[in-house]
Amino acid sequence: METFKIGPKDEGKRLDQFMQDKKHWPRSLVMKAIRTKKLKVNGKKEDASFRLSRRDDVVSYVLEEKKNTEPVILYEDENLLAAVKPAGLLSLDPEGKEKDTLLTRVNKYLEGKGKAPAIPVHRIDFHTEGILLFAKNRPAADVLEGLIRDRKIGKTYLAVVTGRVQNSKGRLEHQLFKDAKQNKVFVSEERIKGSKTAITEYERMAATGDLTLVKCHLITGRTHQIRTQLAHIGHPILGDDKYGFKALNKEYKERGQLLCAYQLSFDFTEEGGILSYLSGKTIRLPKVAFVHKYFSGVHY
Template sequence: MEEWNIGRKEEGRRLDAFLMERKGWSRSFFMKALRTKKIKVNGKKMEPSYRLMEGDAVRSFVLEIKKSRPVDILYEDENLLAVNKPAGLLSLDVTGRTEDTMLDRVNSFLAERGEKTAYPVHRIDFNTSGILLLAKNGRAGEILDRMIKERKIRKSYLCVVKGRPSPDKGRLENQLFKDAKKNRVYVAEHTVKGSKTAITDYRVVASRNGLSLVECHLLTGRTHQIRCQMAHAGHPLLGDDKYGSKEWNREKGERRQLLSSYKTTFDFGEEGGLLSYLSGKTIRLSRVPFVEKYFKGVEI
């Protein structure tokens, strides 16, 4: 909380002008703070046009906006924002314990432009990089959420695995069940209590020095799907301690799984409603650092 005691010099100034100048806020940001009762004068909510009086106590309960960190924007319009989330960063934090998430960075960036907040319609694991979609309004969010559930937004991943999968192109289909306490997923060849079907199509893009660059397309969206299925097939992701070999990962100098959501394609048509204009559009990363490190010269 911040508080200002109004003196003679500030007397007669409008509340909105005083705070916008003092804090460097945009008018839209100030109005949102006022509307959500985060600005009070003498303990009461006032109109933007309220004229300050000597002795007034102006209080702000707005969390201080930090200077936004760089945000790699891949695509943006009035409904949708697609950003490149780096590995080692949470998509969002519902507990409120983490100050720096991809969502925080995006909304800090939008606040500096005087725009409304956005929110992600899906998540990407902490140690996974790649394309994160955020809705800029409620209607767009509803549509994106429905299209994701109906598998009409295709997400393709790149990963580096041990060895070379055979055949070079195929499908992995298993039953996965999650141990919530261990935050670990296990693979079963047949249906067991609590298991769900997981289907991943894969294609070997290149192989070098005992490693393969593999493109994976998710037909289902299960927790740790690519990581546990590839490991079960005998090809754990490089850097993945949970499903692979920690010793091997350290020998290679990797501490995070080399996995990136590098391409997103919108496969819906008119059923996309407000977002039908996105039909057939593909958003992709122009570069993936681990591809350049281990498979320099390979086009993705």
């Protein structure tokens, strides 16, 4: 049993939305919990649309499966490590409200080895799988942050998009504007107030039916960059309800975006400082599950 006391920030929220925000549950799990009376408000069964009030008690009787919180480490040396962030897990939580993040998992791993806590140097969207770098000391963190800022660490993503991408290669350059109230990013062909330039290079890897596998290389690193730019050209990522086609996502039974930051490459010389030994190195995920699901046999 788990109890949540409703405070000012959550007052007025629908019950289903509150549980999705609080526990990151898929909507199907929330609805099942309500239907089976395993989710109650002040001891009573309420509908998904029930609006919560301050000091309400939301009680969950859902027994969640014990998570495997051991981080997958792809690379590690005395200065840094590269870990895999699963989709549906926060990279980190600066506010300290979420106990389970990739950072807390990495720190637990390092604590077991008698090492100091890691220093995060970048992050990935909650719904995106991929490789994250963590520094193991302040000098390494300073170098990594500088390399990322100066685009000396290449970030390559794989995505399954809807529709058949016609061009074998392309370069997308747009203006992105984030609406904080809607928590959504909008794309413009022209510069507008508050917008930032976003550049993504892409390559078509394979196509089948009404789906295409694309490889994307980030030239800039804006919020929701790949998701919004691909959607803007008519090829939203499968499973992305925010920017894509909900009906098609439902048809394929994909509840999360099929996007993975699967490769990091170090490309620098004198800028590397104490990490100069990494120049030319590539860290890559050996397997991306959604690629094998829809494009088995494709080499990436």
